Structures are given as structure tokens and as C-alpha cells.
Amino acid sequence: MTGIDNVKLVQVIAHKVGNPTRGEALKISPNALTLNDILVQQLLTKYFLGNFNENEHFHFTHVSHLEMNEVYNYARSLFEETKDFVQHSAMIAQFLYTKSTHVKVKEGELYVATFEDVPFGNDYVKAVGIFKSETKQTFLKVFPHGDSLEMGQEEGININKLDKGCLIFQRNKEEGYIVTVVDNSNKQHDTQYWINDFLQITPYADAYHQTDKYMGLCKQFFTQEYPDKFEVPKSDQIDLMNRSLDYFKTKDEFNLKEFSEEVINHEEVIDSFMEYKRNYEQSKNFTIDENFDIHLAAVKKQAKSFKSILKLDKNFHVYIHGRRDLLEKGFDELAGKHFYKLYFDEEA
Template sequence: MIYHDETQLQRICINFVGNQTQQESLVTSETETFLDDEMKNLLKDYFLKSFKPEILFEFFHQNSLDQNEVFTLVSEIFEQPELLENQSKKLAKLLFDVSINPRTKGGEFYVCYFTDCVLKGERYDAVGLFKSENKDTFMQVSPSDASFKLETAKGINLNKVDKGCIIFNSKKEEGYIISVIDGTSRAETSYWMDDFLQLKQKQDDYFDTQETLTVYKDFITKQLPQEFEISKADQAEFLNNSINFFKEKKQFDFEEFSKEVLKDNEVIESFSNYKTDYEQEMQVSISEDFAINNAAVKKQNSSYKSVIKLDKNFHIYVHGDRKLIQQGQDENGKFYMLYFEEEK
């Protein structure tokens, strides 16, 4: 949650952004929408309650940041909030221009100005961009003579926002600090984050933790078996030791990680080369010394489940000591021998 009781929705302008391929229109508002206090509080909760600012983003452009049009328009709103209505039209037009995927839904587009939004204990003014695409059916019950009358109506479900971003007025020179919600699968359409906002993930402790765990898992499961003679049980031990390192430590240090987890000098060199190739291919730079982010570790934890799959008959889930697993072969075929103290 990024707001508290003192967070205020100061200004809001609403437009409708349709899908061009569906012959839908762009309809812009000529004035800001003026709300009473009750409606402001209701909308503040609707817009902001679903944000979990663990993964943060920033505006970018492959040539120059000031060529990112949303960045430029938002910057002008921060300088002069009274320009919100005019800038909202320009933002709506930009969104309309990229709404060309047949699966993109038209919907109301809200441009908001907030004060006293909270991020990591600090308060900032913020610009919010939101789009409501899905309509739910609601039932209305009203008295009618000696009975009751039932009617249905289509409306916006205030439990969740479909698409949104909060742009905090901080670190402008880096593309601001941005938290994002996109309820649509990135596999279906990326028009909100990539085409409209043009964002990239901010390099912070979450990013470094996430990327280090990602590249290490890829190395263990893909590269290591190609270079070294290693069993599935050995791979499981590498994965368990690495995720436990991240769970137990507060700070990541590459040399310490190498000594405690990788251990072998040839494996350490191989991982270093693999990490360098990964950074070049993905066009990222991953720090070798950073504070470990527990939220990123928790999210990656499920992908670090160590499973040995044996034909279609058995799966062995490895959680602990590699020494309790032995592998062999006899006249009946290959086998694993597991040692344990207690059956549960």
C-alpha cells in the first residue's frame, strides 16, 4: 500500500480511449472532474490500494529520456498541476495511438494528481494514470409497492483497477520512480507498459536479487551440465545451497557466494563467464555487491524447487542434505537410494 489517511486526490480528469481496430473513438473531457470528499476517498482507495511497490520502474527511451512523450507530459504536470486537463488529453491521444491490438479493450482513462503518497517511508506528490477496461454486472434491489424490484446495471468493480501506474515526483533525472499494475498478460499485449509508458525496471536491490537468482538458476540447469559431469542430485544441491544463501544473508557478495556455494574454481569461472554473456545479451548490468531483497527471494523461491524427475513414475523433491541421496545401477536398472530417519 502506498497511501495513508493524509494522501489526497487533488485533481482528476477522465477520458475514454477506444480501440482503433474496433472502430472505437477517443473521447476527451473539456474540464477536470470535480468530486465531493466522499467520492475522492472512494476513488483514492480504488486507484491506490492494489499497488505493491516492490518492483519499481522508470521511464526510458532508446535515444534520449526527453523523447519519451509520457515522461515529458508528466514532468509538465509536476511543474504546473493546473495543466492536468490539457495534458490528460495529450496522454489519452498517445494511449489511443497505440491501442491497435485487436484484443485491447477500450475503457475510461483517468489522469490524477495526488499529494502525500508514501514510498519507503517518504512522502511525494504523484501523478496517477489508470484505465478501467472491464465492466461487471451489478444487481440493484429497490422497493416497489408491496414487493421489490430487481434491476441490473453494468459498472466498474471498485475492488481492483485493470491498469495503472503511480509516478512519484522523485529522481526525475533517472526517469522518476514508478509503480505499475497491468492486469493483462504480457503475452497478450504489452501496449500499456512498453508502447504507451515505455518503462524499464529500475535497477535496485530487488532487481539485483531477482536477476542474480535468475541467471544462477539458468546456469545450474542449462550450462553446468554441458561443461561438467554433474548429476541431477548435484544440481539440486547447488540450487538448495544458493536459495538458502539468499534466505540467510542480508548482503550479497559475489566472492562470499562463490566460496560458500560454487566452491570449485572452474565452476566459479564458468559462472562468471555465463553471467557476463547474460548481461550482454539482456543489456543489463547486475551488481556483485547488494542488499538482498527478501520479497524478490520469496518470489523466486518457488522456481528453485529441486525436483529429480524419473521417467513417468517418480519425482524426488530434494530439500536438504545431498549426502542422503545415492545413485547407482544394477541388473534392474538405474536407482536412487534415500536415507531418512522418520517417515511422515
């Protein structure tokens, strides 16, 4: 998140949350942290807020009714009953403890914080933050020892990397607020307790998420389903990925019919893509519209994972940026090896 220099960290408290299946305890702190040191406030604010993507919006949900989402209720209480901050933070810690039963869930510190003047679009709002630190790093510390200097080691938190976080903006209360989330550890599907079990959030069906999900769908189809089902060479797979990326970079709006005709272009492949899309939506529990505005921030994020490198053994890496017609693949029977011909006008 950018523009956080003037954010005011109002209150923060730390609790220790273990994994009950390993006999690890839940340790509730009776008092909030003392925030007299300005530098510590600034470092905490950077640590808490620096890793969020402000374009990626979620909201609280529940299979029965929004009012039954526990974290939603705790956040609402923190916005409306600030004097009971410590009590509500303890309830959040207790609820997280009940959801930390997977074998891969690590013990860590849970921080609950309230903020003022958090940037949100063109406005500044109040926000509630819930953060968990699971990963410790070893640091070397130099200290005086008589007339000499000695060195020792300590374990601490890297303030540049937040393990897990949730920032709840005081906006859209009736729809489950507007929430941004960080989950940088235990990303396997079976350990996503932070998003699915604890927070119970789902993305807003806005332009950012539509663009992000569709480009993720394209990448999976072109790298997994397409080459396996149609037995095409790697160069054809890269060509399709490049054309789909160009489509999102050059168009203002997405249109499924237009995309299918301009990028995929083969009826059999289009049918397979549509079937894959239906299965993808079902597995993600998210419907992707056939028409939506393309969000440039989502394109920029996803473009990093669209690899256009053709790796040939350990000897050559060929970057393919376009013009698949200038690339020819063959097999040399005398050498017993595959080959590629590259046609070009000048050598840079």
C-alpha cells in the first residue's frame, strides 16, 4: 500500500496464538502496546500496511448470513465501541485459535490494531487491522563488552514482509465492509485457514478481480490443459500466452466472443477453453463475466507470471515476443535432435 506516511496508528495489541493440536497455548495480553516512541509507531505502520495491494478488494461473507461472520462482527464492534478494544481483540485471538488446527499452521504473534487517516481512493478513512507474524529471522547484534565489541544472535521479525494480514476499511458495512488481505505463508489450498476459515471473505466482482481471475484462468489453460490435450509444441503455447497478454494490454474492455476469435481462433480449442472456464469458476467459487472493463493494475500484476521463454535443454533460452510464423520447428534425423529455425532481418 502506498501513501501511508501520514496514517495514524491509534491502538495495537499483541497476543500469542499457537496450534491447539500440538498443545501450543493461547496467550492473551491484558494491555495494549505502549506507543510513545514515534519511530516504533512508524516501523509498525510500515510493517502492518506496506504489503497490501489496495486494488484487490474483498468482503466478509457467510454461508447463512453476514451477521454470523465472527470477524465481521468483531470489526464492527471495534469501529463502534473503541473503549472495549482489548476485549474485542481477545475475542479475535480466541476465534483464530479455534481455526489454527491444521498440522502446518504455525504458532505466532497476532496483532490487532486500529488506524485513522488510511488512504482509500481519494478519501481517508478509519480501518481495523488484524495481522499475524509466523516467520522469525535470525539477526546478528554487535554490542559492547568492556573495551571490546562482541557479537550475538537474536530472533526477530522482518518488518519488510508481513506473513498474514487483513485490513478492514470503514466502508460498505452492509455488504461486509471493504477488505484487503495478505497471506504470504502456507499458501497450499489445504492450509488457507486465514482466508477461508478465519476471515471467510470473498472478492468483490469488480474490474480488478475480473481481470485478475481471467488472466489467471488463461495462464492455467495455456500452460496445462492446452499443451496436454492438443499435443502442441512449447512455442505454440507461448504464442497463445503472448497473444492473450497483448489483448489485455491493448484493450479497454474484455469481450469473451472477441477474445475467443482473436486470440484462440480454433473452434476445438475454444470449446475446450469454455469447458475449462466453467470448471475453473466452480473450483474458485467465482463467476467471471463475459464482458468487463480491463483493470491495468491487475494486468501489470499478472503479466509478471506470463513467461515467454522457450528453454532448450540447458544450452539455450529463446525469448518469444511475437510472430510465431518466423519460428519453425523440425527434427534432424542425422543428428537425432530437434531444432528450431528463427527468421529475422537484423541482429542486435
